[in-house]
Amino acid sequence: MTVTLANPLRDGLRLERTPEPACLVIFGASGDLTKRKLMPALYNLALQHLLPTSFAVIGSARSRMTADAFRAELHEAVAEFSRTRPIDEEVWAAFARSIDYVATPDDSGYDRLREALARFDTAIGADGNRLFYLATPPAAYEPIVRAIGAHGLRGESGWSRVVVEKPYGRDLQSAMRLTSAVQEVFREDEIFRIDHYLGKETVQNILVLRFANSIFEPIWTRQHVDHVQITAAESIGIEERAGYYDSSGAMRDLVQNHLLQLLALVGMEPPAAFDDRSVRDEKVKVLRALRRISPEDVGSLTVRGQYGPGFVGGERVPGYHDEAGVAPDSQTETFVALKCAIDNWRWEGTPFYIRTGKRLPKRATEIAIRFRVAPHRIFTREASAGLEANELVIRIQPDEGISLIFGAKVPIQGLRIRSVNMDFGYGESFMVDAPDSYETLILDALRGDGTLFTRRDEVEQQWAFVDPILAGWQENRQELATYAAGTWGPAQADALIARDGRTWRRP
């Protein structure tokens, strides 16, 4: 047979997203992530015709289970968690036909997995293309990857890739160790580290806003920007995640990955192209320029807090110490505020304030770019009393959108100026359901596009920034402040920004 290069029917505007035939192997198939996120995402991709014709899913976990029982479990999960409901039974039935389950309680399980993969290769023509998804607790990452290598699970032909969930290490050392272990089996360009924030439409939109428009970039500098605030507020507590959360805390759970990603996207220089290499190169550069906060400085540049009892949404909620599964003397932080500096030409002297916390008054993730005030005031102080500096706010969740705050004349005789809000809501301009971030990310991994995944040097820069702060806290150079649930964090956080003559926004 002759070898044809690309599929000529794939050309053009509407048909470019479907990946090549492949097998997806999910480790941790009986876990929560598989049920809540991965399977609903796969089902919705199937619904939109975005999965390849030849596609199989093999679930794997320690427990023994028949493929039928596994499919039944997934059906129930998809029916509960899919963003489109009710589920289309015929599409599900067709999709479920190529779902299999192989238990891996011991080494021999991996041999059975290899046989199952080989079977699918010929049965559906997956050509040896494999995507391994590590949806297990992090302790299992290394042993599974070793087993993939030792048992020859990579296909003889085609590509093999691995998706690694968060948390990716718990400090620089362990992250580097994990990367070395994974790299014994996979090349760096075959490793896809998930940060599901990057799969969100609005996060990708930061790049579009900045680099598809010409009006923002010229003022996106220290000359015009007074400071930047990045907020990720959650109203919920730790739910059922006490075991994981109490050993990691807000810094590892949110700042190291999601918030530093947002900071990098806002602070980065324009990449030369929208591809995995250019975008990630620029993000790494800005992370490298992020000034390290040494253990000696944590007293002045960081705040850590833990929620006490209080009220959220009218309900009385317990304090962190009273949550089930939390050690009574736990020193784990549930709130972090930081003052960061980026040491480069663009941002010298413009601080980036970051805060995140649990049990804050509402759920809101946003980035606010605060501009400098007009250089010369021509209006009287009385007239411009209601005037604030211009602000561009990128709201990430909920109610994604962008608002610009500027001064306008109040329509009366005489002159009074007030700040008004020009609001753009994605929901109102594009009345379609945005795809779930896992749909985007699974599709990208199947297509081999790493733009929205975290590269090795990126993860290492993130940890290199976070580690000394955690060390300083460990040495107790900054006390753990308590805040009442349902407030915007401890008073120390207000003091952190008030020292610079600024205040936190109310999102």
Place this chain on the structure above:
Amino acid sequence: MTVMDETFWGAQATSVDALERELARLRRAAVEDAKGRGHTLARASVLNLVVYAEREVHARRAARTIGELALRHPSRAIVLLGDHHREGVIASVRLHCQVPHAEGAQPVLYEQILARLRGNYDERVASVVIPLLVPDLPVFLWWTGTPPSDARHFDDLLSLADRFIVDSADFARADRTLPEIARLMRLRGGITDLNWARLTHWRELIAQFFDGPALRPFLAGVVGMRAGFAVDMDGREIHPSQALLLLGWLASRLGWRPVEALAASEAGGLLFRMRRADGATVMVRLRPRFERGLDAGDLSGVRIQAALGEHTAEFVVKRAPDRRHGTATAIVDGTLRVERVVVLSALGIRELLGEELTITGNDRVYEDALGALMGLA
């Protein structure tokens, strides 16, 4: 002017200025009304949509579609309802406007204007439309029915439009009009066809057969292609444009050239002989079939036959009787290799238009598909 008319199309105005005043009044009233119910009302507009219709049913269908799409694509919609043949009426323009808002959590304000044109209005159409366009927003022109060749009102409206939307399912003689559209396409870009959008799922399913290297070589060995499309019970009028577009797409992607159109078979289908890039022959048959529940012209199934050395293969996509699903099967040397049930719903005009309004660039593949059809006419 009947009472019915007034309810459907809203208040009437005699001039463009009066119309703008009326729109402003309606906007304020809608905002007041929303305030009273504790909502804020956003006046949103992302595009101008000009609809041209010569039949009241088309105009009403368009108006309803725009209303349903208002949340996704809030627009200033200008519906032009022309009637060249009304006798005894001097050329006239009547304007109606409406500022409806959706019930529910997110009311959005959009505007709809109806201009009734009578008599010999060809020269004055543009002068009605231009002052009504919202500045700076793109203009989409949706032409219902068959676009005329060589008509002043058509040319004028076309020159105002950034994007031109037709539905070749409505063409009276698709085999003649499609090449016309192809010629127009060469002169200006930005043309889209709702019937082409109906094919997207079909094209996706066909393309997926050949994503893997195992079956892809068969693309170079296609010897036959058959497509069925729905006709009415009596089968007198056929609408083969969807099937023709699918053929045009395959021919342009795979480098087939038309050789001849053969005489219509006894079943009233279209027969073509095409030539592959390597000189071999491809026989094409587009066949009308009566299918319950499908609109006339909708595809009911596609079968592609290929031979490669000693191997033969058949690729079939078929619509299931429930109209919402389909099956995609590939058979190689008599053995079933792929069999899938997929979503293959017949899209309504609202979904189709909604999708088209998101596309502002040129669809080169559509252009190529039309180009491949030019030799068949």
